[in-house]
Amino acid sequence: MGFMATKHDPSTVVERQESRLAPPPMYQVLLLNDDFTPMEFVVSVLQKFFGMGREKATQVMLKVHREGRGVCGVYPRDVAATKVEQVCSYSREHQHPLQCVMEEA
Numbered sequence: 794m795g796f797m798a799t800k801h802d803p804s805t806v807v808e809r810q811e812s813r814l815a816p817p818p819m820y821q822v823l824l825l826n827d828d829f830t831p832m833e834f835v836v837s838v839l840q841k842f843f844g845m846g847r848e849k850a851t852q853v854m855l856k857v858h859r860e861g862r863g864v865c866g867v868y869p870r871d872v873a874a875t876k877v878e879q880v881c882s883y884s885r886e887h888q889h890p891l892q893c894v895m896e897e898a
Contacts, residue, residue: 796864817869817870818870818897818898819867819868819869819873819897819898820864820867820868820869820870820874820895820896820898821864821866821867821873821874821896821897821898822843822864822865822866822868822876822877822892822893822894822895823864823865823881823893823896824839824853824854824857824862824863824865824880824892824893824896825857825861825862825891825892825893825894826857826860826861826862827891828892829889830884830889830890830891831889832854832858834848834884834887834891835857835858835891836850836854837850837851838880838883838884838891839853839854839865842865842876842879842880842883843863843865843866853865865893867898870895872898873895874895876893877893881893882894
């Protein structure tokens with residue numbers, strides 16, 4: 794009998810509807826500082842993969858340099874994952890250890 798009651802409990806239906814209407818979670822894409830990747834390379838990555846102008850890219854690069862990490866942008870999960878993959882591949886191709894990660898915004 795206990796199982797029947799919980800199946801038809803109206804509060805569970807309301808919760809399900811609310812979660813369906815909630816926007817999908819967004820993810821921040823971040824660059825992490827290291828002691829080896831040249832600043833100029835970081836600026837070029839921000840311009841190439843995140844569409845930043847030189848000035849904005851330089852500001853973000855300096856934030857990464859000073860604070861250890863900097864936000865490149867906020868995207869839906871799939872887009873964020875693709876950006877992380879692209880940046881990591883690009884960095885490896887150029888023999889730089891630059892780390893790019895994502896976390897829920």
